[in-house]
Amino acid sequence: MSVRQLIIAALFAVIGAVSAQAADLAARIGAPLEVAGVAVRRPGRARAVAVDPGLITTDAMALVSRDDVDIVVEVIGGIEPARSLLLTALRARKAVVTANKALLAEDGMTLHSAARSAGADLYYEASVAGAIPLLRPLRESLAGDAVHRVLGIVNGTTNYILDQMDTSGAGFADALEEAQALGYAEADPTADVEGFDAAAKAAILAQLAFHTPVSAADVHREGITWVTPGDIASARALGHVVKLLAICERGNGGVSVRVHPAMIPRSHPLAGVREAYNAVFVEAESAGRLMFYGAGAGGVPTASAVLGDIVAVARNRLAGTRGPDATTYADLPALPMGQARTRYHIALDVADKPGVLARVAEAFARHDVSIQAVRQEGRGDDAQLVIVTHTAPDAALASCVTDLDTMDVVRAVASVMRVEGESDE
């Protein structure tokens, strides 16, 4: 028996790997893989991987509708036409392998529901953290466990920029420019540096970790463009490092999913994730603290993840079964950011005179925010008050900062950043 496979391709590395490793893949799957067709937008374009011209078509919909196709591999990205193509494939009981994080984040539940109704597989390991085997462990190995929290560095571009700022003292603009020169950042870096890419991945992680519908619109998102060398230096003084984190938490009767820069202790396993690497840190009831680390992007790692999924769904297909259902069986509300519980690091430019600390402390007390540590740096007119709070609702912390900003003893709120990755008691 042969599993016929359809590739809707932008990622020719997948096609290259399928033919280069044909014998090995057949041994692992138990039957040969056959490429039934490749849909492309520009059929005449020169490509690094040779594909039989007879397999190439521009009519993707006709290809996914063919009766002789078992598996549809989608790597074109974007919402449409990917969504229509994949829904057509799933409804026709074809297995789907995709790397499309935008689609899964925006409308994953529609895809999952179509897959479940049809009894078809929907695999998407490549959509988050590239080649790191991450979604499968969340979906399978931790199936008997309860995940409390996921902290992820899921965007390599921003990690590279923040790592550069930390090691060289560069400002954001210079670090971005270097990342662009090295190919780590796009000419238009908005999707990365404003956190859109990380937010889509956070939604997918939350769906899988908590078995509940979460879409990109539910994710609170802040990018890294406002992070200054001063913030990085403040983090360093605290023994921390600044990372753009995707945070998924369960609690207060719902889930909180957010993407923002945060200070984490240098002793935290995520702090050692350098350059453009990705890592996802999971806290689960039984398994404890786990971390998955690796290359987050790039054609070859992505192809590796897609290939692993193809092997899995092809094996399921041959066995007449499908993988564990990754879809919803809880229906937890996504909580607004104001209800997320976090800690703040706040640096205030103040006048160094008696009574300032009392006035500032009073403001925190008014908002029911408890202070963990205060440190004064500098003297006289250059004094800075550095405050780290205990955990409190984000809304209380934010309105406390708003208040501080209007106080006459506070010249300026120099830096505000959330602190994550450690218990505060």
Place this chain on the structure above:
Amino acid sequence: MSVRQLIIAALFAVIGAVSAQAADLAARIGAPLEVAGVAVRRPGRARAVAVDPGLITTDAMALVSRDDVDIVVEVIGGIEPARSLLLTALRARKAVVTANKALLAEDGMTLHSAARSAGADLYYEASVAGAIPLLRPLRESLAGDAVHRVLGIVNGTTNYILDQMDTSGAGFADALEEAQALGYAEADPTADVEGFDAAAKAAILAQLAFHTPVSAADVHREGITWVTPGDIASARALGHVVKLLAICERGNGGVSVRVHPAMIPRSHPLAGVREAYNAVFVEAESAGRLMFYGAGAGGVPTASAVLGDIVAVARNRLAGTRGPDATTYADLPALPMGQARTRYHIALDVADKPGVLARVAEAFARHDVSIQAVRQEGRGDDAQLVIVTHTAPDAALASCVTDLDTMDVVRAVASVMRVEGESDE
């Protein structure tokens, strides 16, 4: 349909979890799990988890031979009677879930072969690195990739001891005593500190990474008892840290599997693995560098891994299929330690006088070992020459050290340790 399950138990946490999470497990599996029996050595013993006394038996062989049992879960450890019980179970086409690293390392190929012949599942995620989902990614997600090297911190006790030596400057004996007081080390710590535990896990990792038979006897093994505060300080001076590594490499027409202390750069992701945590670093052709991090031991993490395996084999059972075959399809020889390629860090107590470096360098040249860096520390009679080599066969490095030891300009070979985890070019 109900999947009947047999537990040969020492780890009652598994039974506790199966009953506590019955509804959730049934939803994930698609059928309820039923505990068919529990074999124990001492039926009258008080236990933390309540088990129906009618299920308890001392006749494990009768239990694994019962027709109405689908899955055998073995957590007793050791070679016999575990091997006979599991072979009986596999030959009767029952799925096996085990945490038995000693048995898999010594005789994994016999078990795999019985599983393959019978078409039965053999899962053992808990045998290496506790709850870290590691074997499944090696077996499934990286199924389409070629693994070049695995570097693992797979023994929590020795990592705790080395971490203590690094952070507090303690000697081995004091750090061991502290580890024992905290319950991280056994009263008889031999299996951990002499590297036996890590060697068994290295064999299992090599089997899965390279799809080839490797047994514990093929693993070169050195413990950490000879590591001194001086070695730790030397590593620190080099910007490195000392870890007990399980190293599996493919090359030179075979596989090299070894366990020994080694210096790794502090910037390496494994360097940040603190306390009793475990982590396994994988270098693969397509996926690149990956790392899996988490708790390596403990009843609850182990139970979590066993439970994940139970869910997987139960699902396979219901679908009438089995998981990907993890057994041999290469038959690569295990290379002797002398052929392993590594680098040495060597500290020599020498007299600070002209001509010493020339004589020492000559010795390296005689053994065809290339020197990457030399540093002299101290002066006069207290001079120490610190040498880091380029990569060379271990046999050449070892005989070079033997030569150095007999040279009159060398007062003593103060420290010799391998250096891993970075390219040396």
